[in-house]
Amino acid sequence: MSNSSPEYSLAELAIVAASEIFRDETPEVFATLIGTLPKLAGYVARETFLPGMMMSDGLYYLAAEPVPVGPRPGFESKKEGRIGYERVFTIVAKGNRHAFVGPVQVDKYGQMNLSCIGDYEKPKVTMLGVRGLPGNTVNNRTSMFFANHNKRALVEGEVSMVSGAGYNPARYPNGKYPIGLDHRQIITNLCVLDFEGPNHSIRVRSLHPGVTFEEVQDNTGFELVRPDNIPETAAPTQAQLDIIAKYDPHNMRAYIFKDNPAGRRAS
Amino acid sequence: MLDKRMSLADIVGQLEDGMTIGIGGWGARQKPMALIREIVKSDLKDLTIVSYGGCDVGMLASARKIKKLIFSFVTLDAIPLEAHFRRARSAGEFEVMEIDEGMFQLGLKAAAQRLDFLPCIAGLGTDVMTYNPDIKTIKSPYSDDHYVAMPALNLDVALCHVLEADQKGNSHIGGPDMFFDEWFCRAAKKSYLTCERIVETSAFNDDHKILRMPIERNLVAGVAEAKFGAHPTSCGPDYGFDVPHLKAYNATAKEGWDGYVSDFIEEADYTAKIGGADHIRSLALPAF
Numbered sequence: 315m316s317n318s319s320p321e322y323s324l325a326e327l328a329i330v331a332a333s334e335i336f337r338d339e340t341p342e343v344f345a346t347l348i349g350t351l352p353k354l355a356g357y358v359a360r361e362t363f364l365p366g367m368m369m370s371d372g373l374y375y376l377a378a379e380p381v382p383v384g385p386r387p388g389f390e391s392k393k394e395g396r397i398g399y400e401r402v403f404t405i406v407a408k409g410n411r412h413a414f415v416g417p418v419q420v421d422k423y424g425q426m427n428l429s430c431i432g433d434y435e436k437p438k439v440t441m442l443g444v445r446g447l448p449g450n451t452v453n454n455r456t457s458m459f460f461a462n463h464n465k466r467a468l469v470e471g472e473v474s475m476v477s478g479a480g481y482n483p484a485r486y487p488n489g490k491y492p493i494g495l496d497h498r499q500i501i502t503n504l505c506v507l508d509f510e511g512p513n514h515s516i517r518v519r520s521l522h523p524g525v526t527f528e529e530v531q532d533n534t535g536f537e538l539v540r541p542d543n544i545p546e547t548a549a550p551t552q553a554q555l556d557i558i559a560k561y562d563p564h565n566m567r568a569y570i571f572k573d574n575p576a577g578r579r580a581s
Numbered sequence: 582m583l584d585k586r587m588s589l590a591d592i593v594g595q596l597e598d599g600m601t602i603g604i605g606g607w608g609a610r611q612k613p614m615a616l617i618r619e620i621v622k623s624d625l626k627d628l629t630i631v632s633y634g635g636c637d638v639g640m641l642a643s644a645r646k647i648k649k650l651i652f653s654f655v656t657l658d659a660i661p662l663e664a665h666f667r668r669a670r671s672a673g674e675f676e677v678m679e680i681d682e683g684m685f686q687l688g689l690k691a692a693a694q695r696l697d698f699l700p701c702i703a704g705l706g707t708d709v710m711t712y713n714p715d716i717k718t719i720k721s722p723y724s725d726d727h728y729v730a731m732p733a734l735n736l737d738v739a740l741c742h743v744l745e746a747d748q749k750g751n752s753h754i755g756g757p758d759m760f761f762d763e764w765f766c767r768a769a770k771k772s773y774l775t776c777e778r779i780v781e782t783s784a785f786n787d788d789h790k791i792l793r794m795p796i797e798r799n800l801v802a803g804v805a806e807a808k809f810g811a812h813p814t815s816c817g818p819d820y821g822f823d824v825p826h827l828k829a830y831n832a833t834a835k836e837g838w839d840g841y842v843s844d845f846i847e848e849a850d851y852t853a854k855i856g857g858a859d860h861i862r863s864l865a866l867p868a869f
Contacts, residue, residue, distance in 0.1 A: 374757035436673035443654035448681035449703030479706030487727040
């Protein structure tokens with residue numbers, strides 16, 4: 315398809331696939347990018363088709379230019395405004411935000427867990443806490459990233475502690491979804507999922523090269539919607555790879571997936 | 582002339598068993614750690630702690646000071662998981678009220694305005710509502726919408742660390758983010774500040790500093806100078822957080838934390854013990 319197909323890693327494939335979550339975004343969306351993959355995905359979107367995207371420097375300022383990932387001694391971010399936490403909360407509530415987050419678990423409703431696993435009084439595993447997930451998920455577009463697509467992450471039934479809301483009508487006072495509930499995509503090491511199945515059920519949107527639907531289903535704790543034709547996740551172009559390299563000079567992307575596998579599996 | 586200067590011990594002497602105490606800062610940033618260390622050394626018990634949590638929560642947890650924790654997260658930022666909090670939470674050592682970050686600030690803002698609650702939609706559809714049956718929903722009087730009625734988080738006391746303060750209680754946060762210190766102070770019956778340095782009031786006759794002075798002095802009951810009083814958390818722009826120290830501290834959740842208490846919390850010359858003033862000033866500000 316592309317004139318010459320460059321070599322690429324699974325991380326680079328997933329970064330470029332994830333950049334597509336912003337394809338239908340508003341021109342000046344405030345994107346919250348947490349972690350190496352979400353950040354680089356946001357940067358690819360910004361440099362290719364969404365130049366007006368707003369983002370934080372990760373600390374306090376609106377960054378006029380993407381802040382590279384990894385160590386950057388002496389680097390001074392270029393500021394275009396301020397975006398302290400109190401302002402972030404007002405932006406969350408107003409709605410024009412896309413949060414690209416990495417929860418520990420997700421279920422068939424798109425409900426997420428970042429709090430704890432097991433008995434709530436004495437959890438087997440305590441994690442961070444619900445953080446801003448309850449507010450994000452009922453107000454903002456939400457996409458997720460899972461580095462390990464398996465049944466411990468994409469769970470059967472409901473997640474242990476529903477920290478982020480999803481499409482589960484039984485959980486709302488009048489059965490009506492909140493105004494901003496709008497889950498977009500889930501990027502994993504195997505595929506891209508979306509919420510475009512019947513009643514927002516989770517559907518396989520594309521499969522990474524060499525991955526089958528059956529492999530994805532076998533590693534998922536709930537039933538996935540299988541479209542008739544599932545495309546292969548698009549390979550990165552050289553231009554996209556160049557953007558990734560520019561903002562990841564220390565190759566932090568090599569640590570996104572265990573052993574940094576190639577994008578196209580050896581057959 | 583107003584003079585609200587106190588010692589750290591004086592401030593902790595104002596606290597009582599069972600109080601609800603709000604702690605300013607965020608994660609591993611701008612925490613009133615000198616006061617936290619003083620509380621750890623005290624006989625105080627059964628506290629309800631309200632915090633965007635970092636090692637303040639972890640230390641109070643391992644010192645068995647917490648009866649109930651009101652929180653959204655506990656993290657050391659550069660180190661995502663706070664080991665002392667995790668240990669104590671998984672052991673069921675305290676009750677929890679776990680709420681969304683935005684609900685948390687609304688709770689403070691409701692208290693600040695002497696309201697019972699403020700409405701929001703954060704929390705709908707989640708287990709925040711399941712595990713906090715005291716948090717009610719209400720139907721809008723204007724439409725068919727339902728909102729979460731986030732109850733006021735009324736505090737007995739707020740404790741915050743700022744860059745500079747004068748003896749009257751005026752204060753300047755060095756930033757960059759002032760977090761919710763203002764709202765902790767407004768939600769509290771009494772607020773106490775620690776600061777890197779006590780300055781003359783004339784130091785605040787400065788248009789740039791004034792933009793970072795969210796806490797007016799009549800909210801403040803007492804001020805104590807505590808140089809490096811946020812360590813091992815950051816206090817911009819003077820110093821960043823001490824990642825090696827936080828890592829070593831985090832490890833004591835498993836190994837047992839008595840050594841940390843005797844080595845650091847009970848240490849008379851804390852600054853020297855952690856490597857001296859120049860070391861602290863050299864700690865890089867956080868970057869993510």
